[in-house]
Amino acid sequence: MTTTIAAMKALAAQFQQQINQHNLDGAIALFDQTLIDHTQGPSVTPGTQDLRAQYGSFLSAFPDFLLELEAISAEGEWVVLHGIYQGTHTGSAYLNAPAAGNPFKTYVVEVFRVKDGKFVERHRWFDIMTLMRALQTPGGSEPAMGTRAGAFPNTTTPDQKRTRIRQYFNEMVIPRNIDRMPFFLGDNVLDHSAPPGLPSGVEGARMFLNMNYASFPWTDYDIQHVIADGDLVTVVFEITGEHTGAPFFGIPASGKRFKVQCIEIERVPGEHFLEHWGGMDFVQLSAQLGLGLFGENLDQQQAAVERDVRRLAEDYIEGMNEGNIDRVMSVFADSFIDHQVVPSGATMGNDYAAVRQAHVMLHESFPDVKFSLRDLIIDGDIVFMMVRGEGTHMGAFFGMPATGKHIKWAGTRVLRYANGKFVDGTSELDQVGILQQMGIVPTPPVVYDAAEHKKLVRSLIEEINHGNPHAYARFMAHDVRTTFESAENSVRGVRALNDDLGVLRSAFHDLHLEIETVAAYQDKVSVRVRYSGTHAGNYMGVPGTGQMYHWSGALTFRIEDGKITEMWTNTDRFTLLQQVGIIPRFG
Known part of the structure; x- marks a missing residue:
């Protein structure tokens, strides 16, 4: 459905009206919920959360906040709202500056793309430098608001x-x-x-x-x-x-x-x-x-945050391993909220006391539990703490009686950090994997697609025949392990295959691999191939002879998630070296 220019301008005017009525929900309703909001920076997460936060903070900090309209222009799918933000800082802190009663005026430009009567994309600029001066200057400040006198013909x-x-x-x-x-x-x-x-x-x-x-x-x-x-x-x-x-x-x-x-x-x-x-x-x-x-200095501030978060993670892990629940819980604020939700929609232990009880229950189920930190990702105030756990199932676990089995699992806590503590978050624990190891939930059989695995290997060999090394990465994991001829010669990375084939192709410019036999079993594919090529360049010190040579080889590939993760090669280079003349022929 095409939205007319008049309708787009009316939509922008409606946005201004809703903001001036301080009806944030009404303003948000004008946007598609998958809004692409470029005010987030280079990384954009679809949604209206940043829009709500931006205008919510304005309305909270400046109770008399207004968006005064200068002009609305539109062309194609885009509409531009050009206006002036104004208000008095008598509410909550803004940009970490406490309210001092300072008034401000500053220009703003909102640019929206409209589709089916909704804003679906957003860019914004506003003169934050003027706003910052207003927050710091008694009596506030404002930009040059003068307009040019007279009319200028649009030619x-x-x-x-x-x-x-x-x-x-x-x-x-x-x-x-x-x-x-x-x-x-x-x-x-x-x-x-x-x-x-x-x-x-x-x-x-x-x-x-x-x-x-x-x-x-x-x-x-x-x-x-x-x-x-x-x-x-x-x-x-x-x-x-x-x-x-x-x-x-x-x-x-x-x-x-x-x-x-x-x-x-x-x-x-x-x-x-x-x-x-x-x-x-x-x-x-x-x-x-x-x-x-x-x-x-944000770098120094973030470095301090990272040091503190790592200390908290260390206290959490060591507290778990010591069975010291007080140390474990010392990393959480007293007001900590766990937002984890189970499929039924019920919140799983959403306060500090419930989180403490969950850790007590884990120790009762696995008295010898040990945790190790897999990784820690810190971005601003957001923390992903990934852990491994293991222990012997000696007590009831979610109502399941003890099995005496040694269980291993992985878990991730997504946390928000503030003022030296974790203040809220969620957690993900592989509970099904734990129950499978206990024998309570059956482990489904792994299904391998032999036809797709064979197709993947054939496609790789086609690219080898085309002499297209840049294409190998489409089929191979970046850290693929390749073992050449013997287990003592194993290397990681796509480059290993590039280098090995590069040596052959520099000597045999028309190198070709023909698949003679192929077999697939579970996660592996094996092929027997016939190599051929014209000896046109130097090979192991022997200059090109112009002769066509043939030799054979066997290649085996392990495939996971549609990529080759491991490869073994056995090649009859003995026959090749005989043909080149490096090894004498016998008989």
Whole structure:
């Protein structure tokens, strides 16, 4: 179903109205639940959770929050809401700054893609620098809100405006040709988003670009969307670069690479840009460069978090192994909530006391239980703690009587860290695997697809015959183990096969493997092959003879999850060396 331009603009206006009524649920209802929200940064998880969090924090921190409308423009599937955030900081803390009663105004640009009457994709820029100044400045602050006086006739078509925008990037911004600036910017251009301390006209734009070029000697621009409506053109693009040059707004060069979203609105009634709003996502940029918005070193903060999380994980593992439940529970906040849900929908032990009881029950079921840490993944305040456990089943387990069997299992806890403790999370335990080892739940037989396994091996050999080593990785695990001729000669990685075949192909340019016999059993496939090739290059010190040689070999492959994970080769190179003349023929 195609949504009309008028309907898209009405949808954007409805979003503004719902926000101004502080009806967050009503605003969220305008979005598809699989929303692609690019404000999350380079990694996007579909959903409206970030949208809800962003506007929820505004409404909580600024009880009189309003989104004042400047303009709504639309073209194709895209609609742009250009407005002003405003409010007074009298509510909760925002950006870690406590409420001080400071008012603020700052520009915002919301860009939405619409499908079937819903917002399905979102980009946003807002002038967070001005907001930060307002939070720190008594009386608040606001950007230059002035607008150009008078009307300017709109003399160019949307296509001409899009062409002009691309010329601006391709002829000036990307090649860093500042001398071309007068060709695009009007003499009195007004930049509503000029950084602090920079003038808003041509000179300010020149200074800002030169500062960018000095800080980021290498950048790449990806123009994603250009939306023209009336005399306004909205450009959504992405900048990739490295901070290896001069400091950027006081942030020293770290050598880190960044990729950030940018949105700019240009008023382009004719040949020149007369007004400008927008810029790069400074929140994303600061985070990727390792600094918080107020200059705090995020790398140092994260390193401290990681040290503390590793200490907590060590206390948890050692406490389990000692049978010291107090030490185990010391890693959890008193208000800890376990969000794990069983299939029936009932919450499994959702408070600190229930989690403690679960660990007591585990020790009663397996008195000699031992845990080991498989891996620990820490990303911000999110922690994945992967463990292995084993013990003798000496007590009831989920109502199942003791079997005396030694049981092994794996488990993962997904936790959120704050203030030196784990504050909530979920856990995944292979309970079915445990019950299977106890003999209570039957273990299903493993089913192997012999036809698919044979097809996989045939496809690999076809690529070998085509001399296409780059294709091998499609069929082989990256850490495939290859054993050549004897068990003493085993190596890992796809490169081992590349190297072995590379030696043969350098001597036998038309190397060919013909499958004579193939057999599959469980997770293995074996083939007997006939090698052939013209001896055109040096082989083991013997120059090419131009003769066609033949020899045989047997190859065996182990296949798991559609990939070759292990390979054994036995090749009749004795016959090959006789034909080449390295080994004398007998008889």
